[in-house]
Amino acid sequence: MEAHNSQIEARQPHSRLPGFGGRDEKRVAKLLVAPGQLLLAFIVLFPAGVAIYIGFTGWSPTSGDDFWHAYRHWHWFDGYWEALTSVTFWEAMWRTVLITVVCVTVEAVLGFALAMLLVKNFRGRGLVTVFFLLPMMVVPAVSGFIFFMLYQVDGPVNGALSAILPGVVQIEWLQNANVAIWTVMTVDIWQWTPLMFLIFLSGLAALPEDQVNQARILGAGFWQQLRYLTLPMMKLIILIALIIRGLEAFKMFDPIYLLTRGGPGEATTNISIFLFDETSVATRWGYASSVAILVLIFVSIAGYWAIRPIERAQEETLEELAGAEARAAGAGPRIEEAIEAEAQI
Amino acid sequence: MAEIRLEKLTKHFDEVRAVDGLDLVAEHGSFIALLGPSGCGKTTTMNMIAGLERPTAGEIYFDDFPVSGLGPEKRSVGFVFQNYAIFTHMTVYENLAFGLRMRKPRPPKDEIDREVRAVARTVGLSEQLERRVTRLSVNDLQKAALGRSMIVRPAIFLLDEPFSNLDASFRAYMRAELKRIQHEIGQTMVYVTHDQVEAMGMADRIAVMDRGQLQQYGTPDELYNRPENRFVANFIGSVLNNFLPVVPEASGAGVVVRVTGTGSKPIDVSDRKVPLAERAGAGLPLTLMVRPEKVRLVGPDADEALVRGSITAIEPLGATDVIHLRLDGADIRSVARPDAPLRVGDNVGIAFEAADVHLFDDETEHAIR
Numbered sequence: 001m002e003a004h005n006s007q008i009e010a011r012q013p014h015s016r017l018p019g020f021g022g023r024d025e026k027r028v029a030k031l032l033v034a035p036g037q038l039l040l041a042f043i044v045l046f047p048a049g050v051a052i053y054i055g056f057t058g059w060s061p062t063s064g065d066d067f068w069h070a071y072r073h074w075h076w077f078d079g080y081w082e083a084l085t086s087v088t089f090w091e092a093m094w095r096t097v098l099i100t101v102v103c104v105t106v107e108a109v110l111g112f113a114l115a116m117l118l119v120k121n122f123r124g125r126g127l128v129t130v131f132f133l134l135p136m137m138v139v140p141a142v143s144g145f146i147f148f149m150l151y152q153v154d155g156p157v158n159g160a161l162s163a164i165l166p167g168v169v170q171i172e173w174l175q176n177a178n179v180a181i182w183t184v185m186t187v188d189i190w191q192w193t194p195l196m197f198l199i200f201l202s203g204l205a206a207l208p209e210d211q212v213n214q215a216r217i218l219g220a221g222f223w224q225q226l227r228y229l230t231l232p233m234m235k236l237i238i239l240i241a242l243i244i245r246g247l248e249a250f251k252m253f254d255p256i257y258l259l260t261r262g263g264p265g266e267a268t269t270n271i272s273i274f275l276f277d278e279t280s281v282a283t284r285w286g287y288a289s290s291v292a293i294l295v296l297i298f299v300s301i302a303g304y305w306a307i308r309p310i311e312r313a314q315e316e317t318l319e320e321l322a323g324a325e326a327r328a329a330g331a332g333p334r335i336e337e338a339i340e341a342e343a344q345i
Numbered sequence: 346m347a348e349i350r351l352e353k354l355t356k357h358f359d360e361v362r363a364v365d366g367l368d369l370v371a372e373h374g375s376f377i378a379l380l381g382p383s384g385c386g387k388t389t390t391m392n393m394i395a396g397l398e399r400p401t402a403g404e405i406y407f408d409d410f411p412v413s414g415l416g417p418e419k420r421s422v423g424f425v426f427q428n429y430a431i432f433t434h435m436t437v438y439e440n441l442a443f444g445l446r447m448r449k450p451r452p453p454k455d456e457i458d459r460e461v462r463a464v465a466r467t468v469g470l471s472e473q474l475e476r477r478v479t480r481l482s483v484n485d486l487q488k489a490a491l492g493r494s495m496i497v498r499p500a501i502f503l504l505d506e507p508f509s510n511l512d513a514s515f516r517a518y519m520r521a522e523l524k525r526i527q528h529e530i531g532q533t534m535v536y537v538t539h540d541q542v543e544a545m546g547m548a549d550r551i552a553v554m555d556r557g558q559l560q561q562y563g564t565p566d567e568l569y570n571r572p573e574n575r576f577v578a579n580f581i582g583s584v585l586n587n588f589l590p591v592v593p594e595a596s597g598a599g600v601v602v603r604v605t606g607t608g609s610k611p612i613d614v615s616d617r618k619v620p621l622a623e624r625a626g627a628g629l630p631l632t633l634m635v636r637p638e639k640v641r642l643v644g645p646d647a648d649e650a651l652v653r654g655s656i657t658a659i660e661p662l663g664a665t666d667v668i669h670l671r672l673d674g675a676d677i678r679s680v681a682r683p684d685a686p687l688r689v690g691d692n693v694g695i696a697f698e699a700a701d702v703h704l705f706d707d708e709t710e711h712a713i714r
Contacts, residue, residue, distance in 0.1 A: 210430035213397050216417045217424045218444040218497060228443070232434045316434075319479055 055079055055289035062283050070286065079290030089291065091266065092274040093298075095181065099270055100249040103188045104242055110189070111196025111241075118197075119204040129201070136194035144258030147187045148174070151259070177267035180260050184268050187255040192248070196241055203237035204230070236313040243306050250299065271295055347407045347421075347500040347533055348373050349394060354403035356389050356557075363389040365557035366403070371550075374531045376524075378548035380538055380580070386557040387537045391503050394535065395424050407501065420501075423494030423532075427506040429486045431478045431493075438474040440489050441465060444497035460496055467526065468492040484515050491523075495530070502527070502534045508543070520547055541581050545569070553577050575632065575710040578703055584637040584667055587677040591633045591704075602633060602704070605674040606652040608645075612699050617713050631713065632705045639701040640679035642668065642687065643694040650694025656687060670695065 050067070058079065059070035083089045118129055135143070150157050151173035161169040173183045207230065215229050231238070253272040256262060262269035262277065269277070271291075278288040354367040364386040371377040379387040392398040394405060396417035404411050412420055432440050441461045445452055465471045468488040473481065478489060487507065494502065504523075508516045524547055527534050538544050544551045545565040553560040553568065553576070560580075561573040572578035579586055591602040599615030612633075645653050654677070658669040661683060668679045668687060677695070681687060704713040 208430065208433075210426045210428060211432055213395075213417070214424065214426060214430040214493075215432075215443070215447075216397075217395055217420075217422060218493070219418045219447040220443075221418065221447075224447055228446075229432065235434075316477075316479070319477070 051289045051292060054286050055293050057286045058284075059286040060283045061285060067285075073286060077290075079287045080294060082287060083291045083294055088266065088269075089274065092269050092271050093295075095268070096250060096252075096270040096272075099181070099185055099188070099252060100246055103185050103192070103249045103252075104245045106185075106189050107193045107196045107245060108238070108242060110193045111198075112200050112238075114193070114197045115200035115204050119201060132197055133194045135191050136198075138191065140191065140254040141258065143187060143191055144255045147183075147190075147255070148259050151183055174260050175264055177264050180264060180268050184256050184259055187259065188249060188252060191255075192245060196245060199237060199241040199244075200234070203234050207233055236310060236317075239306070239310050239313070243303070243310075246306070247299070247303075348409075349377075349501060349533060349535065350406040350409075351390070351394075352404050352406070354390065354393060354405060355401050356386070356393060356398060357401045362557045364393070364400075367554075367557075367559055369552055369559065369562060371533055371535060374533055376527055376534045376536065376547060376549045378536045378538055378544035378551045379554060380541060380544040380551050381554035381560075382539055382580075384556075385554040387539075387554050388505055390554070391424075391505055391535065391537050394501070395422050395503055396420050421497075421499050423497065423499035423502045425490050425494055425502075425504045425507045427509060429490040429507075431481075431486050431489055433479060435478065436474070437465075437470055437476055437478055437481065437485075437489055440478060441470075441474075441492050441496055443493060464492045464496045467495065483510055484512075484519075487511060487519065491526075495526070498530070500532065502532045503537075504534065505537045506539070507536075509538075509540075516543075523547065542583060545581070553580060555580075571712075571714075572634075572703060573712055575634070575705045575712075578634050578705070578712075582636055584678055584680060587635050587637060587640065589633045589635075589672075589675050589677065590630055592630050602631065602702075604633065604652045604672065606654065606672040608650065608653040608694075610651050612651060612702060614699060614702065614704065616699075617704060630707055632707055634703040634705060635677075635697050635701055637667065637678040637680045639697050640677065641696045642679055642681060642685070643696050645692045645694045647694045647696070649696040651697065652695050653692060654695050656689050656691045656693060659687065659689060 054067060054070050056074060056076055056079070057070040058073040058075050059065065059067060060073075061067075063073065065072055114132060118125060118132070138146075149155060152158075153170055153172055153175070155173075157173065158169045158171055161171070172179060174180055211233075212225065212229060215225050220228065251272055252270060253276070256268050256270060256273055257276070260268045262273035275288050275291060278284050278291065349369075349371040351367050351369040354364055354369075355362070356364040367386075367390060369377075379390060381387050389398060393400050393413075396412070396415060396419075400413055405413050407420070417424075432443065435443070438461055441464055442457050445457045445460060461474070462471065465474055468491050470485060470488050470492060473485060478486065481489065487510075490507070507523075508519050511519060520543065523534075536544070536548060545568075548565065550562060550564055551568055552562045555576050561568060561577045563571075568577060568581045572581065575588075579588070589604050591604060593600050593602050593614070594611070596611060596613075599613055600617070601611035601613055601615075603609050603611050641649075643650050652672060654670040654672045656668055657671045657676070660667040660669065664683075665680050666683050666685070666687075668681050670677050670679060670693070672695075679695070687693070705711065706713055
């Protein structure tokens, strides 16, 4: 009994709410945060839940049933099976991956090169930097339309090429099935290289100058500095930039819709355009939902692999911080070591 | 080994003259300290020697070869930065091996390995080679930075305040280590510091700098005993120096100065060459400097007492005590043995030899000898 009392006394000072002890306090805390958590759950879970639900049905808004009654069209995994066995779906996936890999790679290389050029100080650097950032600030609908005009067969791009090259250049930028997908990529590269550039510029500017200078003094040339110092130190930033841009490019919609609507034929149909066609044109919402869930699963797996190196890099950073702390705390015993070492001389 | 020669070396940052017409020669295998307060241009000078900054004017010669057109990678210098600039994403081994791996053509693996282990032994990091540098103590970081520069056997070794982040005892240890290493490898070393004790203890010659200009270049002994100007006199010395205003007077054939204060006696300074006699006629003031170590305390009425004062504070430093004294016109300090029978409030006589007196022109601040 006595022991029990002392326990209560020991707890008393920690209780922040007078009148609520122990378990009661926890209950109050839970009640207080509940509304926020419910809202969050609603925002995240409700749409996902609806998508999963509809994904198991062959429901369409033109079927006469509202989506509550989609279960009347229940067919379990038929939608998923249809997607997995559909050539159109896999072609759209392949194009999506191609667009993502090419766009992100080109943007990263160009952005990095630009950042390397502009990280050094020179007259008018601010102005040049802003100039290179402009494409990013253009509304995608506008840039899409501009490029739509530029890439007409009798448009300015062919006009400019005709001026340089012999003969009249008449490339069918948007009409040729083999060319159109690359044309679409140029728009994304034009618009989003600046974002890469901006991220890399800030990363390069934050590199420890003394380490770079030390590497130069130790004889590292430009490429050696890049390979052994700049890239390893920028690893985390580069990974994050690639993931951000990768996810965006994977979902690319506006330039394709404005330039080719996924055509000619299906030559530029990526997964976004494919889903758009299934929902808006074919109104097969049940099928579109199954495809969307499938894509989500694929992206989640890819994302998991992409994020692992970031977590590892973060652990290293934490380790570094812990090391610095240990150094600050561990100075004491080392003094004695040093004194001993000195005494031996 | 190499001789470093700076000729009229100048660096301007916009309007600021960081380094202004610096002339300096560091001989083969010598140990030179660049000493001065922060902002005096010593680090900028180092950066120019290393090739990290381009001089605005003037030239740097390594063994009569002008180098200011060469990048840092072509100069064969070693540089230890104040914050060590250790490559944080590498292990200790990789840090040490870096300089060798950058060589074209890259030396064979076993040769690099041999060199890395040899250098690790020299600096005392053999046990830590496979560790990530983020796990090292500050003291070991310092050793790694030193080793990483040593491994490429640079002709010239530059160190920018390398010990300022270390705790006091380890600093003393590293000072001795560095002198030993320099003795072993015989490179020309240039060492930047704002700590005059460090400079005096390690360097063969010290260049004292202030506001981008060289104030004096000489051995520690010269700087201590024959300061060229008031700045050097003030900067060198472990206890705050004594500066007193005096007026020269004609006395028979010679010249004397008198410290203002009770019972003041003349000090004969006739041996100074500079036209003191003329100044004496005009009554132009001078500044007298005498180092606290040279000030003796005697009885207030003793013959040798040049002026009288009272003790205001006693600062025990262990081996010696610093005695703070109040004269009529000024505060001065003296160094006494801790067993001297002195108490705060005592009236004492203050004595020093005329030979220990340094006189400075108030206008130019130059020494009058």
